[in-house]
Amino acid sequence: MTSQNTKTEMLSGAAMVIRALADEGVEYLYGYPGGAVLHIYDALFQQSKVKHVLVRHEQAATHMADAYARASGKAGVVLVTSGPGATNAVTGIATAYMDSIPMVVLTGQVMSHLIGEDAFQETDMLGISRPIVKHNMSVRRPEDIPYLIKKAFYIAQSGRPGPVVLDIPKDMTMPNERYPYQYPETIKLRSYNPTAAGHPGQIKKAVTALLKAKRPVIYAGGGVIMGQAAEELTELARKLNYPVTNTLMGLGAFPAADRQFVGMLGMHGSYEANMTMHHADVILAVGARFDDRVTNNTKKFCPDATIIHIDIDPASISKTINAHIPIVGLVKPVLSAMLAQLEQKKAQPDTQALATWWQQIDGWRTVHGGRYDSDTPVLKPQAVIEAVSRITKGEAYVTSDVGQHQMFAAQYYQFNKPNRWINSGGLGTMGFGLPAAMGVKLNYPDADVVCVTGEGSIQMNIQELSTCKQYGLGVKIINLNNGYLGMVKQWQDMNYESRYASSYMDSLPDFVKLAEAYGHVGIRVTKPEELEPALEKAFAHKDQLVFLDIHVDPKEHVYPMQVPGGAINEMFLSKTKRT
Amino acid sequence: MRHIISVLLENEPGSLARVVGLFAQRGYNIDSLTVAPTEDATMSRLTLVTHGNDQVIEQITKQLHKLIEVVKLQDLSESAHVERELMLIKVKATSNEQRDEVKRCADIFRGQIIDVTAKTFTIQVVGTSDKLDAFIEALKGSAIIEVVRSGVSGIARGEKTLAL
Ligand SMILES: Cc1cc2nc3c(=O)[nH]c(=O)nc-3n(C[C@H](O)[C@H](O)[C@H](O)COP(=O)(O)OP(=O)(O)OC[C@H]3O[C@@H](n4cnc5c(N)ncnc54)[C@H](O)[C@@H]3O)c2cc1C
Numbered sequence: 172m173t174s175q176n177t178k179t180e181m182l183s184g185a186a187m188v189i190r191a192l193a194d195e196g197v198e199y200l201y202g203y204p205g206g207a208v209l210h211i212y213d214a215l216f217q218q219s220k221v222k223h224v225l226v227r228h229e230q231a232a233t234h235m236a237d238a239y240a241r242a243s244g245k246a247g248v249v250l251v252t253s254g255p256g257a258t259n260a261v262t263g264i265a266t267a268y269m270d271s272i273p274m275v276v277l278t279g280q281v282m283s284h285l286i287g288e289d290a291f292q293e294t295d296m297l298g299i300s301r302p303i304v305k306h307n308m309s310v311r312r313p314e315d316i317p318y319l320i321k322k323a324f325y326i327a328q329s330g331r332p333g334p335v336v337l338d339i340p341k342d343m344t345m346p347n348e349r350y351p352y353q354y355p356e357t358i359k360l361r362s363y364n365p366t367a368a369g370h371p372g373q374i375k376k377a378v379t380a381l382l383k384a385k386r387p388v389i390y391a392g393g394g395v396i397m398g399q400a401a402e403e404l405t406e407l408a409r410k411l412n413y414p415v416t417n418t419l420m421g422l423g424a425f426p427a428a429d430r431q432f433v434g435m436l437g438m439h440g441s442y443e444a445n446m447t448m449h450h451a452d453v454i455l456a457v458g459a460r461f462d463d464r465v466t467n468n469t470k471k472f473c474p475d476a477t478i479i480h481i482d483i484d485p486a487s488i489s490k491t492i493n494a495h496i497p498i499v500g501l502v503k504p505v506l507s508a509m510l511a512q513l514e515q516k517k518a519q520p521d522t523q524a525l526a527t528w529w530q531q532i533d534g535w536r537t538v539h540g541g542r543y544d545s546d547t548p549v550l551k552p553q554a555v556i557e558a559v560s561r562i563t564k565g566e567a568y569v570t571s572d573v574g575q576h577q578m579f580a581a582q583y584y585q586f587n588k589p590n591r592w593i594n595s596g597g598l599g600t601m602g603f604g605l606p607a608a609m610g611v612k613l614n615y616p617d618a619d620v621v622c623v624t625g626e627g628s629i630q631m632n633i634q635e636l637s638t639c640k641q642y643g644l645g646v647k648i649i650n651l652n653n654g655y656l657g658m659v660k661q662w663q664d665m666n667y668e669s670r671y672a673s674s675y676m677d678s679l680p681d682f683v684k685l686a687e688a689y690g691h692v693g694i695r696v697t698k699p700e701e702l703e704p705a706l707e708k709a710f711a712h713k714d715q716l717v718f719l720d721i722h723v724d725p726k727e728h729v730y731p732m733q734v735p736g737g738a739i740n741e742m743f744l745s746k747t748k749r750t
Numbered sequence: 751m752r753h754i755i756s757v758l759l760e761n762e763p764g765s766l767a768r769v770v771g772l773f774a775q776r777g778y779n780i781d782s783l784t785v786a787p788t789e790d791a792t793m794s795r796l797t798l799v800t801h802g803n804d805q806v807i808e809q810i811t812k813q814l815h816k817l818i819e820v821v822k823l824q825d826l827s828e829s830a831h832v833e834r835e836l837m838l839i840k841v842k843a844t845s846n847e848q849r850d851e852v853k854r855c856a857d858i859f860r861g862q863i864i865d866v867t868a869k870t871f872t873i874q875v876v877g878t879s880d881k882l883d884a885f886i887e888a889l890k891g892s893a894i895i896e897v898v899r900s901g902v903s904g905i906a907r908g909e910k911t912l913a914l
């Protein structure tokens with residue numbers, strides 16, 4: 172090296188952590204302080220670029236960061252202390268991991284020389300998080316901090332995204348020890364270099380197979396959402412006039428209002444989506460992973476189908492269902508390449524076969540079509556979601572907890588845009604909804620952000636109502652209060668002769684008063700006619716958190732529901748009807 | 751089927767734990783595992799013997815590839831390769847008759863007696879795992895006191911390599 176840049180900055184490890192985040196373009200950091208990270212918090216205090224959001228429980232910090240990532244496509248960032256701070260973050264890390272969400276989690280650690288000595292608030296966070304991260308690392312020399320943070324973002328956001336944990340021993344952040352700081356612009360790793368474009372030969376084969384199809388279907392998943400490829404997918408589908416189904420994670424990848432959309436598939440998928448899949452002769456799977464909640468019995472899965480599978484992760488391909496034409500690559504460039512080939516080929520799909528196919532599909536549409544018993548004096552949860560969808564014009568960010576309410580939201584909210592439906596699919600984490608809504612609202616303050624939840628789930632992170640007050644997060648909470656752990660109860664109705672073992676919650680709080688106690692607005696809805704005015708009122712409170720405690724039919728079940736062990740087309744359609 | 755998988759791994763703290771953890775976490779079998787740095791100290795070479803049907807083996811190699819610290823890997827069993835395992839075995843050898851028998855056996859397997867006491871022999875044998883199994887079988891008559899095996903190391907035959 173010739174001359175050292177005279178302006179090389181000298182920073183402490185703690186200051187480097189924050190500077191690196193600022194240089195990475197991070198605006199918000201979600202976290203909770205404690206002994207091991209106090210130097211970092213002090214560095215945070217002394218600047219204004221990176222803003223910190225103080226949650227009430229570390230799990231909420233991870234869900235906030237995670238939801239920001241789901242809405243924006245960029246990694247969310249979390250800072251927690253060692254020991255209990257780190258372990259409280261575990262559920263959130265696992266949630267992000269299961270849904271392939273980019274996230275960088277900075278965990279404090281005891282001083283290096285104390286590691287292994289059962290020191291105060293020491294836990295082996297690398298060991299604990301290993302099975303639920305894309306990668307984890309620890310800082311061994313303070314001067315490595317900028318590189319390690321860059322590496323963490325690179326790994327989290329590239330290829331198949333996922334959470335990365337960086338463990339930082341306290342002695343790496345000493346305020347009085349300074350090191351030269353330079354944030355690397357790029358990172359190259361010899362051992363990690365994910366492909367982007369798919370194999371041209373495979374893409375060609377796929378296009379040929381697609382054009383030959385007589386009963387095609389496009390099955391799109393979370394990879395299309397996180398891969399920012401909804402536009403390409405929509406263009407391809409429209410060009411071909413093929414039916415599209417989305418997974419729970421893929422909702423919004425193709426507009427729900429479009430005639431070509433047959434609904435979500437899988438365990439609680441629509442009748443027509445599951446029938447279309449089962450009878451298809453060519454399935455184009457895009458950024459979806461043939462999860463067991465989709466396939467039902469893999470041995471009976473789509474017997475006639477040639478399967479084309481686009482996925483960035485080779486391990487997702489032919490894991491549960493054998494793919495005939497695998498394409499490893501990012502959905503966006505692969506779909507673009509397919510579109511380009513279609514353009515070139517000038518070949519057309521078999522319009523006659525397609526017309527017959529659509530006729531068959533439209534027939535299936537009339538069988539169930541998302542109908543529910545709507546003329547009852549009790550409020551139906553489905554009706555609530557339909558009303559919310561109507562009032563927000565299908566444009567709100569909708570986060571959800573886990574249970575029946577989640578399925579109703581997925582089935583009855585019309586998601587016309589990607590990155591708007593934010594839920595925990597792979598891990599199914601109750602307690603996700605409220606912090607997720609907060610993460611979105613903070614970053615998209617002008618958008619309507621709705622949290623669909625249940626009286627069970629909301630209580631898993633209810634303390635965050637306080638954080639909402641502190642940061643003025645005006646999310647709208649739609650509590651579909653059925654008085655039961657409804658999803659559990661449904662299984663007990665169907666498989667355990669309605670023996671409700673611990674699925675009824677007595678002594679629920681008065682949610683309206685609770686919301687008010689935290690400084691928010693609470694509204695209770697108990698009758699169908701109260702619903703619309705209450706919703707109008709709630710959404711009129713632009714900047715205020717409104718907690719709508721909506722008492723819905725405790726007896727309602729989610730349908731369709733796949734028959735256990737059956738094929739994808741074997742479903743219960745109501746309490747009395749099955750396929 | 752039995753497979754021998756060779757892995758080049760970044761020689762970083764925790765990288766081995768990641769490989770082992772993967773097998774435990776996903777329910778894959780490890781029959782043996784050897785690991786040591788290569789001529790380039792920044793990399794370790796790992797030889798892993800596992801078994802499973804084709805689908806399981808495919809997942810194993812794909813999942814291994816996904817580990818950030820895995821640089822390269824190769825399923826040695828897919829082509830011609832050499833495998834070797836080293837075994838140290840301590841047997842009771844007191845009577846002359848017994849001592850002769852053990853020595854004869856060791857000779858047949860090209861083993862070397864590397865330690866001797868009035869009551870024991872320690873023999874070193876190198877070969878394929880099958881050969882070591884056969885040697886143990888052959889000594890079943892004598893009293894085996896202790897067996898230690900290195901696990902398999904393997905390398906492809908000919909021009910084929912696993913290197914950067
Ligand atoms: C109560 C409950 C009920 C459920 N019921 C259903 C149901 O009825 N139907 C349903 O579908 N799910 C259901 N789920 C969710 C289910 O468990 C899975 O989470 C979901 O099916 C997985 O969605 P996915 O296949 O889109 O994959 P994701 O988990 O979203 O994975 C994305 C895939 O795309 C790949 N990928 C990511 N980014 C890219 C990129 N840029 N380019 C290429 N590939 C990429 C990844 O490698 C991965 O293979 C339910 C969950 C719960 C909690």
Ligand SMILES: Cc1ncc(C[n+]2csc(CCOP(=O)(O)OP(=O)(O)O)c2C)c(N)n1
Nearest residue numbers: 574575576599601625626627628656657658
């Ligand atoms: C943290 C966690 N614990 C347990 C479960 C299992 N579980 C799935 S749905 C559910 C019931 C949820 O009840 P509620 O939030 O009231 O929603 P509902 O089904 O009534 O709409 C439970 C207990 C889970 N998914 N997550």
Ligand SMILES: [Mg+2]
Nearest residue numbers: 625626655657
């Ligand atoms: Mg409930």
